Amino acid sequence: MNRVTRWARLVVMLLAVPAAIACQTPGDTTSPADGGARAGEPSGEPGPPPSLDEVASATCRGLEGVAGPVTLVSGRWQGEPLAPGAASRPVVELVRDFRLEGDLDGDGDDEAVVGLSSSSGGSGTFLHLAVVDRRNGRVENVATVLLGNRVQVRGAKVGGGRLVVDLVQAGPEDAMCCPGELITRSFQLGAGGLEEPATAAPTGRLGLDTLEGVEWVLRRWAWDEQAAAEPEVTLRVEGDRISGSNGCNRYFAEATAGASPGDVTLGPGGATKMFCPDPAGAVETRFMSQLHGVTKYGFMMGRLALTYEVDGEHGTMLFDPRTPGDAATP
DSSP: OOHHHHHHHHHHHHHOBOOSOEEEOTTOOOOGGGTOOOTTSOOSSOOOOOOHHHHTTOEEESOTTOOSOEEOBTTEEEOOOSSTTOSOOOEEEEEEEEEEEEOOSSSSSOEEEEEEEEEOSSSOOEEEEEEEEEETTEEEEEEEEEEEESOEEEEEEEETTEEEEEEEEOOTTOOTTSOOEEEEEEEEEETTEEEOSSOOOEEEEOOGGGGTTOOEEEEEEETTEEOOSSSOBEEEEETTEEEEEBSSSEEEEEEEEOSSTTBEEEEEEEEOOOOOOTTHHHHHHHHHHHHHTEEEEEEETTEEEEEEEETTEEEEEEEEEOOTTSOOOO
């Protein structure tokens, strides 16, 4: 299996994506269309924005490629085969580890913004952001916006009544598996849902320089394996060089971009020679092995994703950008 095919399969596995969604907790039949609160109106009983656990059991309707409403169970719904005996099924999933808070409807209370993914069973994977509020004591998906097919979210924030999303999407010359066009989209919550006041224009191309100016902190060794907070593993990109802490020593290596967006090869490098007992020693050994096997970089809901191959096994390490309040690595 070639590198492009592996990355395409990984994106589908990690995101599995949605379309036009209206979610409510089970038993809730109220929506803005039939009398629920609208943007700028009081939301009924005040309370904290819905949690991911609450949205994980919501009922969603209006999904592209999915007939009728679906109820998530532990953040996932899977439909019947599209044809008798067929392996492909429609799937809806709540994107884990992603949630924003902010006041988008101007009522003085924060709403939550979550990621939802859906697939009709074909090769397309569509990513949406959904605004979810607590209205009249129930969890309701107030509005949802389609971000695109197999797009990557570099970052997202809520501020000043706007939802701003930095994306990597397929440009005119890009294959769907390997998007390379950078774009920033801004949305406001209005009577018609999440509205984009102006059409956004591309701001550049995905490259190693896209990763510069940020210290990235390892959070997951693989999609299903969380990394411990200590010892901390970090990564920085400066030009064609990467460096950071491998949990024990300082390391560095050369990085060369490939022909397709996100392709990368790591060349010769080095590290300091301090001896560290486990667990730091084990973390160092594992990280350096996976790092030298990296073949692809991209983004997963604001996280840096480094895809690697070690001894024929493939995986993806996920890194969070260090926020201003975090202590920096010396």
